[in-house]
Amino acid sequence: MEFLLIHVLNALLYSSVLFLIAGGLSLIYGVMRILNLAHGSLYAIGAYVTAWAIGTAAAAGAPNAVLFLLLPAGAVAAAAVGAALEPTLLRPFYKRPEEYQLLVTFGLLMIIEDCLHLIWGPNPLSAGKVYQLAGSVNIGTSRYPAYNLAVIAVGILSALLLWAFIYRTRFGVVLRATSQNMRMASALGVNVNRIYIQAFTIGCLMAGLGGAIVVPGQSAVLGMGVEALVLAFVVVVIGGLGSLEGAFAGALIVGFVREAGVALFPEVELAVLYLIAAVVLLVRPAGLFGRGER
Amino acid sequence: MSLLSTQAVAKSFGDNRAVNNVDFTVRQGEVLALIGSNGAGKTTLVNLISGLYRPDSGRIDFDGRDVTSQSSYERIQAGIARSFQLVNLFDQLTCLDNVALSIFSREGKTLKLATLASRDRAVWDEALEVLRQFGLDGKAAVPAGGISHGERKLLDVAVAYALKPKLLFLDEPTSGVSTREKAPIMDIVSAIVRSGGITVVIIEHDMDIVFRYSERIVVMHQGAILADGAPDEIRRNDQVTTTLLGTHVTGEAA
Amino acid sequence: MAAPMQRPLLKILAWAVPLGLALLAVPHVVGPFHTLTLMYGLVFGIAVLGFNLLLGYTGLLSFGHSAYFGAGAYAVAFMVKYFKLASMELFLAGSVLVSAVISIVFGFVCVRYTRIFFGILTLALSQVLWSLAFKFFWVTGGTDGLRIPTPWLLGMDPGTDKMEFLAFRYYYYVLAVFVLCAIVMWVIVHSPFGKALQAIRDNETRAEFVGIRIRRYRLIAFVISGVFAGLAGALWAPLNGLATPDVLVWTFSGEIVFMAVLGGFHNFIGPIVGAVAFTYLKTYAVGFTVYWQLLLGTVLVVLVLALPRGIMGMVEYLIAKLRRPR
Numbered sequence: 001m002e003f004l005l006i007h008v009l010n011a012l013l014y015s016s017v018l019f020l021i022a023g024g025l026s027l028i029y030g031v032m033r034i035l036n037l038a039h040g041s042l043y044a045i046g047a048y049v050t051a052w053a054i055g056t057a058a059a060a061g062a063p064n065a066v067l068f069l070l071l072p073a074g075a076v077a078a079a080a081v082g083a084a085l086e087p088t089l090l091r092p093f094y095k096r097p098e099e100y101q102l103l104v105t106f107g108l109l110m111i112i113e114d115c116l117h118l119i120w121g122p123n124p125l126s127a128g129k130v131y132q133l134a135g136s137v138n139i140g141t142s143r144y145p146a147y148n149l150a151v152i153a154v155g156i157l158s159a160l161l162l163w164a165f166i167y168r169t170r171f172g173v174v175l176r177a178t179s180q181n182m183r184m185a186s187a188l189g190v191n192v193n194r195i196y197i198q199a200f201t202i203g204c205l206m207a208g209l210g211g212a213i214v215v216p217g218q219s220a221v222l223g224m225g226v227e228a229l230v231l232a233f234v235v236v237v238i239g240g241l242g243s244l245e246g247a248f249a250g251a252l253i254v255g256f257v258r259e260a261g262v263a264l265f266p267e268v269e270l271a272v273l274y275l276i277a278a279v280v281l282l283v284r285p286a287g288l289f290g291r292g293e294r
Numbered sequence: 295m296s297l298l299s300t301q302a303v304a305k306s307f308g309d310n311r312a313v314n315n316v317d318f319t320v321r322q323g324e325v326l327a328l329i330g331s332n333g334a335g336k337t338t339l340v341n342l343i344s345g346l347y348r349p350d351s352g353r354i355d356f357d358g359r360d361v362t363s364q365s366s367y368e369r370i371q372a373g374i375a376r377s378f379q380l381v382n383l384f385d386q387l388t389c390l391d392n393v394a395l396s397i398f399s400r401e402g403k404t405l406k407l408a409t410l411a412s413r414d415r416a417v418w419d420e421a422l423e424v425l426r427q428f429g430l431d432g433k434a435a436v437p438a439g440g441i442s443h444g445e446r447k448l449l450d451v452a453v454a455y456a457l458k459p460k461l462l463f464l465d466e467p468t469s470g471v472s473t474r475e476k477a478p479i480m481d482i483v484s485a486i487v488r489s490g491g492i493t494v495v496i497i498e499h500d501m502d503i504v505f506r507y508s509e510r511i512v513v514m515h516q517g518a519i520l521a522d523g524a525p526d527e528i529r530r531n532d533q534v535t536t537t538l539l540g541t542h543v544t545g546e547a548a
Numbered sequence: 549m550a551a552p553m554q555r556p557l558l559k560i561l562a563w564a565v566p567l568g569l570a571l572l573a574v575p576h577v578v579g580p581f582h583t584l585t586l587m588y589g590l591v592f593g594i595a596v597l598g599f600n601l602l603l604g605y606t607g608l609l610s611f612g613h614s615a616y617f618g619a620g621a622y623a624v625a626f627m628v629k630y631f632k633l634a635s636m637e638l639f640l641a642g643s644v645l646v647s648a649v650i651s652i653v654f655g656f657v658c659v660r661y662t663r664i665f666f667g668i669l670t671l672a673l674s675q676v677l678w679s680l681a682f683k684f685f686w687v688t689g690g691t692d693g694l695r696i697p698t699p700w701l702l703g704m705d706p707g708t709d710k711m712e713f714l715a716f717r718y719y720y721y722v723l724a725v726f727v728l729c730a731i732v733m734w735v736i737v738h739s740p741f742g743k744a745l746q747a748i749r750d751n752e753t754r755a756e757f758v759g760i761r762i763r764r765y766r767l768i769a770f771v772i773s774g775v776f777a778g779l780a781g782a783l784w785a786p787l788n789g790l791a792t793p794d795v796l797v798w799t800f801s802g803e804i805v806f807m808a809v810l811g812g813f814h815n816f817i818g819p820i821v822g823a824v825a826f827t828y829l830k831t832y833a834v835g836f837t838v839y840w841q842l843l844l845g846t847v848l849v850v851l852v853l854a855l856p857r858g859i860m861g862m863v864e865y866l867i868a869k870l871r872r873p874r
Contacts (some may be wrong), residue, residue, distance in 0.1 A: 035664050037802075092853060098664055099609040103809055103852045106802045110845030118839055226799060230675050233668055241665070270679035277672050278657060344757070370759040382757070384750035387743070395747050398740045399759040405768075407741035414740070453758065 002140030007259050009139075013148045013217075015255030016155020017210045021228055022235035023162065023247040024206030030242035031179040031199040033098065034090060037105040040229030041112035042078040042204045046211025047220035048116055050074030051125040054216070058129045067130050071212055078208020079201050086200040091193070109225070117222055124219035131216040151213050158209065159248055166244065175199060179242070237277040240290025249288050297322045297461055297493050298343065303352030305338055312338040314517035315352070320461065325487065325494045327508035329501075331538060334514040336497045337379065340463050344376045345369040357460060373460035377450040379469055379497070385439030389430055389449055392438050394421040396456035421456065427486055428452045444475045451483055455492070462487065464496045468503060476500060480507050505529070513538065571723060580715040584787070585831050587719055589824035590726045591783045596807045596819035597733045598776020603805075604813040605737060606769045607749030608662065612670030613804045615654065615677045616647040616774035618796035620781025622681065623647070625694035625791040636699040636721065639782050647778020648771060650677075655770035659763050662752075671798050678796040693792035696785045714787065722783055729776060730820070736772065737816060745769055777804075803830075806848055812858025821859050 025039045036042075053073040057066055089108065093100050134147035166172040178185040178195045186192045210228075211220070231254065239250025254273055261269030280287060298320040305313040313335045320326055328336050341347045343354060345366030354362045361369055384392050397417045398404050412418070425431040428448050433441050438449060447467055454462055467483060468476040484507050487494045498504045504511060504525075511528045513521040521527075521534045528534055575583045595617050602608045620643035627633040627642050654673045658666055681688045688694065698706035698713050701721050706713045736742055747755040748762055756762055785791055794800065803826070810829075811822020829847070833840035855862060 033664075035668070089849065089853075096856075099603075099667070100852055100856065102609065102611065102664070102667055103805065104849055106805070107845045107848030107852065109799075109802075110841040110848065114839045114842035114845065118842065226797075230672070230798060233672055237668060237672055241668075266683075268683065270683060271676055274672055274676035274679060278676070281669060282657060366756060367759060367761055370757065376757060378753075378757075382751050382754035384747045384754060386750050387746055391743060391746075395743055395755075395760075396758050398743065403740045404744040404760055404765075405741055407736045407739045407768075407772075409740070410735060410738050411740045411743050412738065453754070457758065 002142055005139055006142060006144060007263055009144065009148060009152065011252075011255040011259035012152045012155070013255075014258060015251040016152050016158075017214045018231060018235050018254055019155055019248055019251035020158060020206045020210030020213075022232040022239070022251055023159075023244055024203035024210075025232050026236055026239070026242055026244060026247045027206070028200055028203035029236075030244075031175055032094075032196050034101050034200075035098075035105070035241075036203075037102055037229065038108040038112055038225075039105075039203070039207055039232060040225035040227070041109050041116075042082060042207040042225075043211040043228045044116060044220065044225030045081055045112065046074030046078045046208030047215040047224060048074070048120055048125060048211075049077040049208075050212040051127040051215045051220045052120065054127040054130055055125060064133050067133065071130065071216075072209065074212030074215070075205050075209035078211070079205035082204025083197060083201045086197045087193075090200070091196075109229075113222065113225060116225075120220075122222060124221045125215075126219040127216040128219075129216075134216075145217075147216055151217070154209075154213050158206070162206075162244060171198075231273075234273050234277045236287070238280045238287055240287025243287070243289040246287050246289035296320065297357060299355050300339075300343065301353045301355075303339075303342060303349045303354060305342055305347055305350050311517050313342060313349075316514075316517070316519055318512065318519065320493060320495060323491055323493055325484070325507065325509050326496070327504045327511045328495055328497045328514065329499070329504055329511060329538070330514035330520070333516075335517040336514050337465060338517075339514070340376065340465060340495070340497060343369075344374055344463060370457065370459075374463070375454040375457045375459035375461070376463035377447075377454045377465060377467060379466040381443075381446045381450045383438040383446060383449055383453065386437055388435050389425060389438055389441065390418070390421050390434040392449060392453050393424050393456045394418060396453050397421055400457050424452055424456050428455075428482055444471045444479060447471055448479055448482065455486065455490075458490075459492065461493045461495070464494060466497050466499065468498070468500060476503060477506075572720075575716050575719050580711055583715045583719055585827060586824065587714075587722050587787060588784070588831075589827035590722055591780050591787065592804070592807060592827055593780075593820040593823035594726055594729045594783070595777045595780035596804055596811070596823045597729060598773040598780070599804050600808050600813050600819040601733065601737070601745070601769050601776070602773045603808055604815070604818070605742060605749060606745045606766060608659075608766065608770075609667050609805070610658075610670040610770075610773070611667045611798065611801050611805065612654070612672070612674030613773070613777050614796050614798060614801040615670075615674035616651055616777035617781040617784070617800070617804070618674075618677060618681070618791075618793075619643070619647045619650050620778030621785045621788075621791045621795050622688065622694070622781075623778070624782050624785040625689075625696055628696055629694055634697070634700045635703070636701050636786070639699060639785070640725075640779060643778045643782035644775055647774050647781070651771045651774025651778075652767075655767045655774065659766040659770055671801065674796060674798055674801055678793055678798070681793040681796050688793070689791075691792060693790045696789055696791060699786050718786065722787075725779070725783060729779065733776070734816065741765070741768070806844070808858075809848070809851060809856075810858055812860035812862075812864075814857055815860050815864070818858055818860040825859060 021043050050073050053070040054067050131147045136143040137146050235250035235254050239246025296319045300318045302315045304315050330336050342349050513534050521531050599613050602610050623643040623646040624639045658669045744760050807822040807826040808819050810826050812818030833843045
């Protein structure tokens with residue numbers, strides 16, 4: 001029984017991080033119709049910056065509370081990078097065929113990957129201190145890292161906050177209007193450029209937060225962004241591109257399937273995920289919550 | 295001899311009954327105008343007949359066969375073709391290519407990948423002849439995206455015509471074209487379809503064109519057929535003139 | 549208008565003959581390093597030619613072409629390891645078969661979509677293969693990969709001098725296959741089918757209303773495209789000597805796209821030029837700095853911003869300008 005609970009918690013942990021990444025990707029696509037191939041790289045930026053901040057602070061002998069407070073650093077950094085990228089490198093492409101976005105964001109991916117390498121070197125960067133400091137809790141006869149529970153909490157909290165933000169605030173209304181009909185929104189006086197940069201920044205913030213909260217549990221390594229992007233794709237394909245509910249549902253499905261796979265059939269774990277994605281696409285092309293755009 | 299008939303055909307989009315139990319017939323060889331105010335359901339009806347949409351209910355018979363469940367591909371094979379209100383052409387290909395594609399398709403040659411397209415002289419000769427009939431042979435080597443709007447409207451018709459259809463739908467063939475260009479375009483189209491004996495249904499808003507070029511007029515309003523008859527009858531029909539044309543008719547005699 | 553092919557053919561021959569002679573002379577004029585680099589370029593050229601049938605001619609951007617290339621490479625590796633084969637002709641046949649099957653299956657799912665969704669799907673599906681190659685390491689050799697020894701060409705023993713074999717005999721073999729593939733693709737692109745693909749690219753609705761069954765044609769293009777990539781993968785395998793999951797990873801698909809964009813995907817030769825240029829670019833970048841991704845990434849971004857029609861686009865522009873001196 002307790003093993004089941006632990007597996008469930010692990011799945012939720014994975015789902016939380018996936019939701020942040022995939023949710024950001026979906027949000028950006030939903031509002032701007034941009035598919036950012038470098039989105040995983042922003043997740044990596046989040047992980048690296050947080051790991052570096054915590055590592056540096058820990059080495060300087062900072063008190064434990066500060067270490068915890070530094071966790072969001074990566075999210076902030078990713079958001080800043082996003083805010084800088086959108087007006088400079090993405091805006092020129094809105095009027096061009098959408099294939100060009102894939103190209104420019106792919107180029108960005110290569111650039112960011114190597115920038116991380118350049119700045120922090122080839123070795124993994126760890127923030128393990130925070131993980132240890134959080135301690136562990138008892139689940140039945142086993143001990144389970146408390147930090148994981150915190151991550152799950154952050155995931156759920158983010159989902160709720162995001163939902164409230166999109167559906168309960170004025171900004172959210174404007175965001176949804178712009179995503180449904182950009183021209184109309186613009187004709188009604190919405191500053192679309194500003195909405196775009198804001199949406200993009202939020203999406204990057206989410207990805208960066210995903211990286212930031214995951215890094216105490218696993219080090220920041222080169223290539224983590226590339227790997228994360230494909231998983232985000234699977235989530236978004238299953239859940240529906242452009243839908244936050246879809247990202248949520250997709251993240252849960254992927255998290256649980258993966259955990260089941262890891263526990264029962266480790267070899268096929270990844271392949272099964274991709275196959276589920278393919279099946280969903282055959283049966284319900286727009287994803288579970290998608291809008292049915294081709 | 296009716297070439298096409300719809301029986302109680304209906305299509306709704308959400309709450310909007312775009313086409314409401316329409317019985318519409320087209321007789322072989324006639325030139326028919328389909329008119330009505332915006333939102334009357336004309337384009338939806340044409341979309342239903344050409345296969346772009348499936349009807350919610352009702353039946354469509356074409357050339358003696360029930361085509362209600364057939365795909366647009368099958369209906370094209372059966373002999374229905376159309377031009378579009380918002381021109382649909384292969385913009386990066388030349389005008390000649392555009393027409394040639396219809397011919398290649400008509401002859402079932404588009405799956406040939408081991409022969410050079412340029413080798414099939416018959417197709418290219420016919421394509422050039424069609425362009426000549428439409429007055430576009432001077433633009434044969436120009437990409438379709440690079441000719442004037444009026445020429446694009448003509449090319450759109452030419453592409454559909456090259457399929458040698460039995461029934462041709464022309465969706466607002468002169469929309470967006472300047473007034474003085476409209477008659478020349480319609481003269482060309484009209485001469486070609488009459489000489490070819492093709493049955494034509496024209497959706498039009500310009501009443502001058504409608505009265506001058508059609509033999510029969512079908513008036514739609516709010517998804518249903520309001521009136522159906524020769525131009526003179528329609529002109530005298532008070533219901534039609536008040537809903538569509540205001541109280542004063544200015545159409546010339548054909 | 550529909551002029552007979554003589555004139556353009558003469559123009560083509562005017563530069564094709566000198567180029568052909570130059571290519572034939574390469575192994576005797578430059579050292580093995582350059583010969584091998586050019587070979588990689590030609591091999592990728594075949595893959596990008598296939599890729600561009602989808603992009604330039606049908607309007608579909610595939611971000612998963614590594615799947616078919618890798619399938620071709622692994623097909624060769626499996627034929628070596630499990631069937632103890634060594635004939636290059638059998639390798640080519642096997643890889644064509646395998647990549648055809650995979651592209652039919654993947655293509656069937658993917659051609660129901662267009663644009664970005666199509667791109668995502670192709671990427672996700674190629675990752676299925678990558679994950680299989682990665683995880684089933686007892687079959688595929690995992691990240692260590694599977695060795696591919698020098699093959700027998702047309703029944704002839706490759707001998708013991710690997711470098712001599714690769715830089716000479718294998719070079720001519722690859723060159724011959726490349727020329728054949730280029731001719732085949734050229735015919736396809738200029739056939740009625742090729743015209744139909746371009747029609748689908750330009751206006752899906754009109755193509756449908758002219759009687760072209762869009763999905764079917766896209767699928768056929770997809771499969772041809774996949775087979776070209778698979779063939780290229782098979783040629784690549786002995787050259788690289790090793791088949792690893794890196795050949796299936798999605799970023800390699802991205803490189804294929806890069807090559808097409810670099811050369812210019814709006815015409816026929818662009819992809820070939822792009823493949824060769826990219827191969828040289830990457831080889832020198834990797835040799836020059838460990839941060840070669842940064843270099844290439846920047847090139848791509850600048851390319852897409854400033855020179856979207858690629859090298860051949862620029863060449864065409866310059867030629868047009870020279871013809872009209874104003």
